[in-house]
């Protein structure tokens with residue numbers, strides 16, 4: 001029997017066509033029409049299609065993740081697996097968000113997209129969609145990203161290349177599998193199970209992300225504290241270090257804590273782990289009340305924080321959630 005798959009379409013290049021006047025890619029009028037160009041999909045899976053939204057993924061917002069998660073939760077028992085087609089630009093955010101929202105996931109939720117529109121010569125869309133659907137029928141219970149020849153854990157993935165078709169990598173966690181003939185799944189993949197899905201589908205968008213650079217004006221941090229925000233993610237230097245001399249941001253972190261605004265320190269390293277005890281410049285931030293993103297990517301940390309905020313009221317509670325391994329996003 002062919003696996004029963006629900007394909008949720010959320011836009012991206014995979015469903016784009018060039019604007020006749022400007023040549024810039026924009027969403028096609030009918031995504032379904034685009035997908036009808038891959039008739040071989042129905043040879044490998046029994047597929048249903050649902051249009052969620054058709055936008056460039058830079059226009060995706062948490063409400064789209066919520067819609068996707070609700071749809072999957074609602075139809076969870078009716079399908080063997082789910083494929084989400086969306087733009088690659090924010091795919092790591094969507095996949096991370098869904099990995100937290102879909103607790104106790106026992107089936108695959110496979111994100112895919114393409115860098116070249118389906119109807120263009122040399123497109124990677126056909127290959128990616130076919131492999132995503134095949135993966136959605138396998139014994140894997142992960143929110144993953146399938147693109148080119150890789151299966152990556154979604155909340156470990158980062159888009160690192162714009163034009164090369166293997167657009168994602170997973171700097172802090174090995175790939176879940178390789179798409180070949182046959183598809184190989186590695187031992188560390190979470191396996192299917194029949195347990196109940198435990199969906200917690202709520203995200204708080206009141207977050208700011210700051211990337212530090214030498215000379216960052218600390219007044220900017222303090223000015224942010226008067227806005228309606230609940231958390232600030234700071235990408236520090238090295239393992240999460242921050243300035244504490246002339247351009248110190250420590251007073252800003254202390255004031256944030258007094259206002260019950262979470263300060264989460266992530267890092268700017270390609271293969272980074274935030275370790276606030278390693279240097280005085282991190283320890284001072286920790287002592288001022290900042291919490292750590294550990295080895296999460298910024299994408300995984302930002303979405304996890306958005307997901308954690310509705311579930312907790314104190315910084316200590318948020319720290320516990322952020323430090324817990326919810327869906328394989330940290331060690």
Ligand code: ASP
Pocket residue numbers: 011012013014055056057058086087088089090113114115
């Ligand atoms: N700009 C596109 C998007 O993220 C790129 C892609 O689809 O890969 O929607």
